[in-house]
Amino acid sequence: MSGCDTWIDGEWGKAQCYNSSAxxxxxxxxxxxxxxxxxxxxxxxxxxxxxxxxxxxHCWGAVESVVAGLA
Numbered sequence: 001m002s003g004c005d006t007w008i009d010g011e012w013g014k015a016q017c018y019n020s021s022a023x024x025x026x027x028x029x030x031x032x033x034x035x036x037x038x039x040x041x042x043x044x045x046x047x048x049x050x051x052x053x054x055x056x057x058h059c060w061g062a063v064e065s066v067v068a069g070l071a
Contacts, residue, residue: 002017004068005017011059011062012058013057015056016053017045017053017069018052019048019052025070026044027070043057
């Protein structure tokens with residue numbers, strides 16, 4: 001089953017995603033920053049079939065939350 005593990009590493013939100021399907025899929029990470037002046041980050045990555053990839057987003061201050069999965 002395709003899915004992602006997420007974690008916060010200082011000012012970075014990160015996700016390790018695995019694509020278990022037979023075709024390339026697009027995954028998305030959304031990193032929410034704590035400070036109102038610090039814009040939230042959304043990034044995308046195409047992960048080939050039966051492969052894994054790492055996605056990341058950076059906040060200038062602290063990271064509030066990280067959500068990742070199929071786009």
